[in-house]
Every structure is written in structure tokens, then in C-alpha cells.
Amino acid sequence: MQITRMSECSLNTALEVWNMGFKGYFVNVTMTLTQFVKRVANDGLSPEHSLIAWVDGKPIGCIFTGVRDISGKRIAWNGGTAVVPEHRGQGVGQRMMQACLDVYRELDVDVAYLEALVQNAPAIRLYQQSGYKIVNTVALLVRNGPLSARAFEGETGSWRTVKSGLPHEVMSLPFYQPFSTWQTQWQSLAGGESLILYDNEATPIAYALYKRTPDESGITKSIVLYQCETIPSLQNKTSALRRLLHDVYVQHELDCMRMAVNIPVSNREVIGILEGEGFTISEQQVSMMRQMKR
Structure with a gap:
């Protein structure tokens, strides 16, 4: 050979x-x-x-x-x-x-x-x-069809604004996850988007990375979430995540595929919110790592 x-x-x-x-x-x-x-x-x-x-x-x-x-x-x-x-x-x-x-x-x-x-x-x-050693398990979640008009609604949190931008803009956040699985890192998201949630003191407290893909006529055919994270100490974490997920999957009436790729199963809040909106786990993968230097 x-x-x-x-x-x-x-x-x-x-x-x-x-x-x-x-x-x-x-x-x-x-x-x-x-x-x-x-x-x-x-x-x-x-x-x-x-x-x-x-x-x-x-x-x-x-x-x-x-x-x-x-x-x-x-x-x-x-x-x-x-x-x-x-x-x-x-x-x-x-x-x-x-x-x-x-x-x-x-x-x-x-x-x-x-x-x-x-x-x-x-x-x-x-x-x-x-x-290689197993270091995590990640899940692919999928939902087809339009969302309900009240999807991702929840308790209103004390934040000021959501800023939309490009994927690389989350890189400087102190709570950004640079070693998430390869395809969910900002470097892999050409044509993707970011959302950063700020509190009332203009401090970033959460972010999301996602990508919308249109069909030949320009209508969105899929919306894929790659990361959705908050600062670890955030008290109203579920509310912040709901706000970001609402903005990611906006246009509830849109009849398209909505996905979340390689979400760590340890991120129970995000998976729980998505499952509550009708997403189902399609597959799971183990994430494996090998230290090359001793």
C-alpha cells in the first residue's frame, strides 16, 4: 500500500x-x-x-x-x-x-x-x-416547517440591545468558545452571521453564530445555528438564550429547515429550548482530541 x-x-x-x-x-x-x-x-x-x-x-x-x-x-x-x-x-x-x-x-x-x-x-x-480521547458529545437538532407565532417567547431580561454582524466579531468576546468543533468555529462560517446580546450597561453577555442559506429564488431554505453561548455567571441565562434564538430563527412563518449543528449535550439550556420548540435530535457525535506534544 x-x-x-x-x-x-x-x-x-x-x-x-x-x-x-x-x-x-x-x-x-x-x-x-x-x-x-x-x-x-x-x-x-x-x-x-x-x-x-x-x-x-x-x-x-x-x-x-x-x-x-x-x-x-x-x-x-x-x-x-x-x-x-x-x-x-x-x-x-x-x-x-x-x-x-x-x-x-x-x-x-x-x-x-x-x-x-x-x-x-x-x-x-x-x-x-x-x-484520541473522547472529550464531549455534540448533537444535531432539526426542525422542518414554520414556527408558532410565539416561538422562543419567555421572560424579558434586562438587556439593552442585540447587535448583528459577521462571525469573526465574536472572536474578541472573553467567553467566546474558540475550540468548539471545527465546523462551528467562526473561521468555517463564510457567509454566516453573528448576534451579540448586551446588557443595560453595554456589556456583552451572550452571542450566537448562524447562517442562512437561500434557494435559487432568494427565499431562505435553511437556517443553521452553530454556537449559542452566554457568560458563565449570567443569572437569567434562559431568557438571554431565548432572545438570541428568537432572532436567529426569526420569521416564524417561514417554511424552511431549521438546524442546530454540533451543540454540546452539556449545553442543556440551548437543547432544552430548541426541543421545546419542536426541534428533535437527529444524530449525535463524540468529539475527540489528541494531544500531539507531551
Whole structure:
């Protein structure tokens, strides 16, 4: 078996091994070439740091990687590990993971992250054997159709205003979560938006990161929440979260898909509010981390 960098092969080959490698997966993650190119760009994936495994000149597996510098640390993210069905159970995944970790060492990575579906026991076992540990569980919540006219209403809190802006504007907040899962970080949200909630003394007390996607006619077809957090000491936390979630999912009559991606299950307030408005948990993933330096 030979392992090369993804940048050494064509986009079509990389897409082919991705789609074949995820054949029979728990959820459909196959892509068209256009979707593939968009995902590489939006997720900040690096073809020069990603890997393709080959046998007899045919691609049989892949690992997608992204690298970022955050708060003085170099972070790597495994955005997908896949092996084509006929080569599973032959140690391909283990060899690719070791090669991937070698790439991380070359790049002087401090911490490596990835996510895996909770039901994907073989993948979780592979990652644990490669030195990763489970650090959190995150949930995908979904709701289709219009909301009620009184959605997200609740007790009025003592805040002054909500400021809308771009995703990077939350970066300077002292309670911003820079090490949330890769796809929920502000760097992954090109075309996204932010909301910052201020109290009566003009102090920021909560924020949300989200993205609205229109269809071909310009009508919103989906609204996706990525982060919704408050300062830890906030007393009327539920009211603040309701206010932000109301503004994120505004236009209650809009018949579209509303989602919340990779919300930590420990964030019981946000999940509880969303479930109270008819959102359901569609899937859960474990978030895993590996310290690259001892």
C-alpha cells in the first residue's frame, strides 16, 4: 500500500475515493464535484496535508485534514476518514491514521481533533487506538416547517440591545468558545452571521453564530445555528438564550429547515429550548482530541 498527499491527485480521484469510502455509511455524505470543492473551501481543508491510500494504482482510502492557528496553538482537524468496502478490515485505516499523525508532527501541530458518530464503534475504536480521547458529545437538532407565532417567547431580561454582524466579531468576546468543533468555529462560517446580546450597561453577555442559506429564488431554505453561548455567571441565562434564538430563527412563518449543528449535550439550556420548540435530535457525535506534544 502507498500513501500520498491528496494534492498529488485530481479532484475527481479524491471525490471518487471519498464517495466510495463512505459507501454504506450511517448517513449519506456523498458529494458532487461542485459540493466537494465548496466543502474543501468552506471547511478550510488542506489537500496538501490530506492523504490518499493506494493499492495497485487504485485509490482505496482517504483522510481529509484542515489546520488552523487558534489562540497560540496549532490545531488540526480530521474532516473524514474513509476506506472503500472491499479493503476494510485489512489495517488500511490504522496505517492512514499513523501517516496522518506523522503529517501533524511535521506541521508542529499542538492538538488534533475529530468527530465520529456515536454509533460508529469501529471508527471510535480506531481513533482511540491512535491516541484520541473522547472529550464531549455534540448533537444535531432539526426542525422542518414554520414556527408558532410565539416561538422562543419567555421572560424579558434586562438587556439593552442585540447587535448583528459577521462571525469573526465574536472572536474578541472573553467567553467566546474558540475550540468548539471545527465546523462551528467562526473561521468555517463564510457567509454566516453573528448576534451579540448586551446588557443595560453595554456589556456583552451572550452571542450566537448562524447562517442562512437561500434557494435559487432568494427565499431562505435553511437556517443553521452553530454556537449559542452566554457568560458563565449570567443569572437569567434562559431568557438571554431565548432572545438570541428568537432572532436567529426569526420569521416564524417561514417554511424552511431549521438546524442546530454540533451543540454540546452539556449545553442543556440551548437543547432544552430548541426541543421545546419542536426541534428533535437527529444524530449525535463524540468529539475527540489528541494531544500531539507531551
